[in-house]
Each structure stands twice: as structure tokens, then as C-alpha cells.
Amino acid sequence: MKVFINNKEYKAxxxxxxxxxxxxxxxxIPRFCYHKHLSVVASCRMCLVEIENIEHAQPACSTPxxxxxxxFTHSNKTKNAxxxxxxxxxxxxxxxxxxxxQGGECELQDxxxxxxxSHSNYLEFKRVVIDKDVGPLISTEMTRCIHCSRCVRFGEEVSNNKELGLVNRGEHMEIRTFIxxxxxxxxxxNMIDLCPVGAxxxxxxxxxxxxxxxxxxxxISPHDCIGSNIYYHTYNNEIVRAVPKENHDINQTWLSDRDRFGYEGIxxxxxxxxxxxxxxxxxxxxxxxxxxxxxxxxxKSTxxxxxxxxxxxxxxxxxxSEELFLFQHLFKSMNIQNIDHRTNECDFNYQxxxxxxxSLGCNINDLDKFDNILLVGVNIKTEFPILTIRFNEAxxxxxxxxxIHFDSLDEDFELAGKIALNNSDLSKFFDKKKPAINTNNKTxxxxxxNINYLVNQSQILDSITKYSKSINAQQGYLTDFCNSTSxxxxxxxxxxxxxGQPTNKPGLNVSDMIKSGLSTYVFFNLEPEHDFWNASAVTEALNKxxxxxxxTSYVTPLIERYADVIIPISTFAETDGSFINIEGTYQAYNKIVNPNKNIFEGWSILNNLIKMNNLGDYNISSIRSFLLKSLQNIDFNYSKNKKFKNINSKSITNNYIYKNTLRHIYASDQIVRRSxxxxxxxxxxxxFIYISSDLGQILNNKDTLEIRENNKNYKVKNFLIKKELPINTIVYTSSFNNTLNESKSGHITIKS
Ligand code: SF4
Ligand code: FES
Structure with missing residues (x-):
């Protein structure tokens, strides 16, 4: 279609x-209420433009x-309007x-x-709106609000969590939270970014x-495996805020709060x-x-x-990715095979x-192309909040x-069905009951x-894999850390x-390394208190x-107590780095701030050790070109990726109380848990710790749970009965202030 703007022809x-x-x-064209990812309301009238043969200027955002x-975007009629x-x-x-x-980046100011x-004909008093404290992340100055309603529409249309609304009319109109x-x-x-003024x-x-x-x-944000693109803003070599960097294929124009505020932990x-x-x-x-x-x-001496x-x-x-590459290169070149990153797991029969x-099993952009999506053991709202937007679209x-989960958790998008099963039933669900979906559809x-933490993860993976093969479904993963793919x-x-080359002699998995009590342990970027399936087993291993x-970037009490060597390393922001996200996109970035003079960049200190042992000499660009070259041979084509084999299974059939742990959204990694x-x-x-109602009945209104786990007894006070939990289940949430000394999943008994 031929259209003329300012007398120049354009194809529309x-x-x-x-x-x-x-x-x-x-x-x-100036605008306030219009945003390309929100519905058009045409309420601010800032985008009025002259159109030939129409008497009044028309809003450009709503006129097809x-x-x-x-x-005409510069005519007198347009300018006057x-x-x-x-x-x-x-x-x-x-x-x-x-x-x-907002000064300096205020759309209203610009x-x-x-x-x-430069002058106003309005001589009356301006109205004043009383501010509200809406929480620790957003400050309000509602007198500045121009009622564009972008923030309201974001909640209604994008995040599906309506937190702000327009109340009253005319002069009394206000943007407010509910009750x-x-x-x-x-x-x-995201509402901060959307607000065109400093409200x-x-x-x-x-x-x-x-x-x-x-x-x-x-x-690239390091707080989940989605790899949101981000801009960090620095002042005097310190990150002072983060805003989204647009990437249509990954985070579009949005950012989760974890990505936006997580950096504070640095x-x-x-x-x-x-x-x-x-x-x-x-x-x-x-x-x-x-x-x-x-x-x-x-x-050497070990x-x-x-x-x-x-x-x-x-x-x-x-x-x-650079650190992960050099770490395994250093140790595997010395023929050390006891290397692992799966520190939150305990069942490795699937490996x-x-x-x-x-990998996710599809591109993030293609999530809405499926007829059915089964989420097994994941709560998108709290684990991958940025994907809430994609699942909403889908x-x-x-x-x-x-x-399908061991807990009943809410999402901010519409669920066609939700089922909470205990660990044993979870592994049988795909073999016997099966989800109520049309299996001819694209799934x-x-x-x-959360499945990774379970003592019967192999059994569950096996049953899902058999099921997905039987209905010709795509199978994908969401991982707990940002760079599990690498x-x-x-x-x-x-x-x-x-x-993925096979080894001659496989080494021990993390669980066996901890259980066997080795002579020497090397920890890279790990905190014994929080990053392991069983913190007390790790403490015991460190002691022996x-x-x-x-x-490490942080000195925790256990590190201080048991370390023989502490090598202070950079966080992601203080080094050049790269991550491969869950859809297989390799994304590199340059150092954002310089670390303190005694903190070493992770890759560089590993390279020092590699050089000392005559095992090579790398720099960032040589590692990156090596990694990129090897990635060219990797098949990330999900439509062909159906080569899942059946997995060895390890079953749990005992009728016991299942203890499970959910990762806390703001304790998910070392940096975030310090924000x-x-x-x-x-x-x-x-x-809180949640217990199923059948366990609640046994307790007879007691206010303390006496728990026995791994032959140890401990007491828990802050528990709540959650009636939606499957029977015989207790769910913990791992958070920074709630250190879990025992295992993240397994068998416990409760003294009634
Ligand atoms: S608070 Fe900001 S985004 Fe919300 S309506 Fe007012 S000006 Fe618009
Ligand atoms: S941008 Fe507000 S009316 Fe068009």
C-alpha cells in the first residue's frame, strides 16, 4: 500500500x-500512551498528526x-495540535x-x-496526589503521573498480574494499587521503564x-538460563542500575525484577x-x-x-563459558576425571x-506455536519470571x-490444568494415568x-522420555543455573x-565425591552452605x-572455616564473559566494572594455572573463537532433536514422607541472594515450610514439628498446612536466611 508522509512515498x-x-x-512522532507491546488506547493525544482531507488532526497510534x-508530521496543524x-x-x-x-531521560521533558x-495559560493551583509506599523496588511521585495508563495495561496485558489501576475520573483520576x-x-x-515521566x-x-x-x-543477565539482554549503568566504576536491552528473540523489551535488582549482591x-x-x-x-x-x-601433591x-x-x-571451558581443561588435561557441576542433584542414573x-526443545519465540505445553516440576512465575510473558502470549x-508438580503453585498465565503429585506418583503419572491432552496435537x-533435586529424578526422566516418544512430543528442559548448557x-x-566425547574412565559424580571423602576438593564459584543437595554432607567432607x-567471590562461614586456599574471583560483571542460554544462543559481553585490585578474573587465574603446568595459554578471544568454532558442529535444530534414549531408572516405592525443596526466587544464586x-x-x-493436611491431622495442633532426617533430629516452628499438597508431603523453600542443613529432597519422619 502506498502512503505519503511529509510528501515522501512509503510502502505500508x-x-x-x-x-x-x-x-x-x-x-x-511524539507519544505517551502508545507502546508497541501494549494495546492502543489513544488517550494522551500527543501523537496527533494532520491527514489530508480530514479537518482535525488524528491520533497516529490508532489511525490505520x-x-x-x-x-504531515511537521505541518502547522500538527504542531498546533x-x-x-x-x-x-x-x-x-x-x-x-x-x-x-527521570530528568535527562523523561519523555515528557523531551x-x-x-x-x-515555554509558557502556560493555566494560572490555578496544580493538583497534588498523595504518594503511597508500594514496596522496596518502586518509588512513586504520583503528582507527576500523566495518566497514560501504560503501567496499568502492562499488568493487564503483559504480566497478567494487575497491580495498578485507574480510579476516579477527570481531575480526580489517580493511578493506585488495590486496597x-x-x-x-x-x-x-518493567513499569518503571514504561512510565514516560518520573511517577x-x-x-x-x-x-x-x-x-x-x-x-x-x-x-547478559546471569540469573536464569533465559539470558535476558540487559544494560548495566555504571557510575564511578559501580553498577547503579539495570534496564532491559531489547532482544526480540529472548526478553523482548522486558526484564524480571531478579535480573534488574540482582546485581546489588556484587x-x-x-x-x-x-x-x-x-x-x-x-x-x-x-x-x-x-x-x-x-x-x-x-x-600436584594430591x-x-x-x-x-x-x-x-x-x-x-x-x-x-570461558571459566567452564578452562576449568575442565585444566583438570582433565591432568587426567583428573572427578569433575561435576550438578551440585544440587543426588540421583545420576540418567546421565x-x-x-x-x-535445551528448551524449541526457540523461546516458538513457545506459542504448540497446542499443548506440559510443565513438569517448574513454577514459571518464581523460577523463570521473564517466561511468564511468553506463556501468557502462548x-x-x-x-x-x-x-505437573510436587507442589500446587500459582502461575500468572492461564493453566488448562494443574496437578500436584508426590514423588512416587510423579514417576508413575506418565506411565499410567497420563495427562489429559489430545496426543495428536503438537506437544x-x-x-x-525441581525434578533434578529429587531422589528419583532418573525414574521420572525415564517415564517422561518414554511418554514423549510415544506421543511424538518435543522434550525440553529449564535448568536452575544460567549456564548449564555450557x-x-x-x-x-x-x-x-x-x-560430549566419551571418557575412557568416568569419574565420580558430585554426590559420590562428597560421600567418598576425597583428599582434596576444588570449589569454583560454589558456596557449601547453599549450592549443594546436602549441605551437612559437604561440611563433613570438608572437615575430613x-x-x-x-x-570464590564471597567468603561464607564454611569457606572461612575449611579453606586452605581462597582465590578471590570476579563476579560475572567484573570479567569478560559469555553464556549459552537454554535455546542454545551463545551470548558474549565485555567487562562492566573493574574488580578490586586483589580480585582476579576467573578465566585469567585458571589460565595462570594452565600456563604453570604447560597445558596451553589462552586469552578471551582465543577461548571465544575456539568455543564458537566447536559450537558450529552442535545440532540445535529442535525439530530433529528427538534422539532421547530410555534412561536407567532408580525407583522409590516406599510409603514415606516426602521432603522436597523449592528454590527461592531471590536465593537462586550467590549474587541474587545478597541483593x-x-x-x-x-x-x-x-x-514457611508447608505440610500436607494429612500430616497436619497427625500433629494435633502442635506448633512445633519434630523432624528426623538422615538419623538426625531437628525442630521446625514456622510451618503451615497447605491443603493442596499431595499426601505425605512436606515442602521447604531454600532461601538465604533459611539454610537447609540436610538434603533438598528425600525421606523424613515426623514425631507426632
Ligand atoms: S504512573 Fe506513569 S505509566 Fe502509570 S499512568 Fe502514570 S504516567 Fe503513565
Ligand atoms: S500516543 Fe497517546 S494518543 Fe497516541
């Missing part, structure tokens, strides 16, 4: 609006183009730009300078810097800032050279005195037949989404990280080498071992 698409055509061609339409609208919008807007955090007048509630959704920070601001960032003094660094007081070695039972500060020599000496199989090397899948690496597109089964692919597992080497703002949220206040 069917059903396109004027603003869409103008945006596509770089023609600027027509053949031969002639639009926009000027009048601007004057009207400024009637009540305060002139507090010098003290407003549009007012370009399209407004004095706060804002607590997992995607709430909704980033609370933790408030008054910390002026926008024009900030430096912007594009990066500045936690327990950062490891000094190289330390243990001397006469005391940790003492040392020079880098002494640190490297000591580390190398421990590795190999010589006790044997290759007496070293256990454990790395977090939160590490960058031989597991795919090359976990359910609006008639995809039927079902949740995706996504297995979530960890698997680059050989941080005991039974495969780089690229001869040496413990920690490459002060996220720790103030409503989610972080929930420290």
Missing part, C-alpha cells in the same frame, strides 16, 4: 497504523493507514525536573522541549546519580577481596604468586601422594543417556498449558529444575569430555579432607 503494510509505519521508517493517505496537548498535559505536572530522577510552549496493597509481582520493574521510579537507584553521568554497558560485605592461604591453622593474606604456587602444589582419583573438582554452572546438553494463542514437555557441553561432567581450594532490595520484597518474607 495491511492494517498498519500511522505510528507503526512512521517508527518503521525512522520518522519521529489507507491507500494514498497523505500524512501537539502544542495544545502538551499544554494540557502540563496543567498538573509539577515543574520539579531538577530533583526528578517532548515538551521539542513540541511544547492499599503494595506492588509485588516478579516483573514489576514510577527505581527505588534503590533513587538520587544515586544523574542519567547523563552514567555509562551504559550491554551484557557489593555485599562478604566479598572475597584478598588472596588467602592457611598457615598454622589461620588464614593469612598472601601475594598472587604464593597463592598460585600453593594451589598448584596442593593439586596427585602424587594419593592419586588422581583423590581430587574432586566442582564448579557452578553460574560460571561463564549416560542424557542429551548432549539441556495461552492467548490457544496453547493449553498444564502444570512440548518441559522438565524443570557446563554440559564443555565437559564439566565426570562421564563425558569436551563436546586434607585440602580445600576455593575459587538487599530483593531481600526486602514480599517473596523474601515467606519463610
Amino acid at each position: 503494510r495491511e492494517n498498519e497504523t500511522i505510528i507503526e509505519l512512521a517508527d518503521r521508517n525512522g520518522i519521529k 493507514v489507507q491507500e494514498n493517505m497523505k500524512i 501537539q502544542k495544545n496537548t502538551m499544554e494540557f498535559l502540563l496543567i498538573n505536572h509539577p515543574l520539579d525536573c531538577p530533583i526528578c530522577d 517532548v515538551s522541549i521539542q513540541h511544547g510552549e 492499599e496493597e503494595g506492588i509485588s509481582s516478579e516483573l514489576s520493574g 514510577l521510579n527505581n527505588k534503590p537507584y533513587r538520587y544515586r546519580a544523574r542519567t547523563w553521568d552514567l555509562q551504559q554497558h550491554g551484557a 557489593y555485599s560485605e562478604d566479598r572475597a577481596t584478598k588472596p588467602m592461604i592457611r598457615n598454622n591453622k589461620k588464614l593469612v593474606e598472601c601475594e598472587k604468586e604464593i597463592l598460585l604456587n600453593k594451589t598448584n602444589e596442593i593439586i 596427585i602424587n601422594d594419593f592419586g588422581l582419583d583423590q581430587i574432586g573438582c566442582l564448579i557452578s554452572a553460574q560460571s561463564t 549416560e543417556n542424557y542429551p548432549l546438553m539441556p 495461552s492467548k494463542n490457544n496453547t493449553k498449558i498444564f502444570s 512440548l514437555i518441559i522438565i524443570g529444575p 557446563a554440559w557441553l564443555f565437559g564439566n561432567i565426570p562421564h563425558r569430555n569436551f563436546g 579432607s586434607k585440602y580445600n581450594i576455593f575459587f 538487599k532490595s530483593l531481600n526486602l520484597t514480599e517473596q523474601s518474607h515467606n519463610k
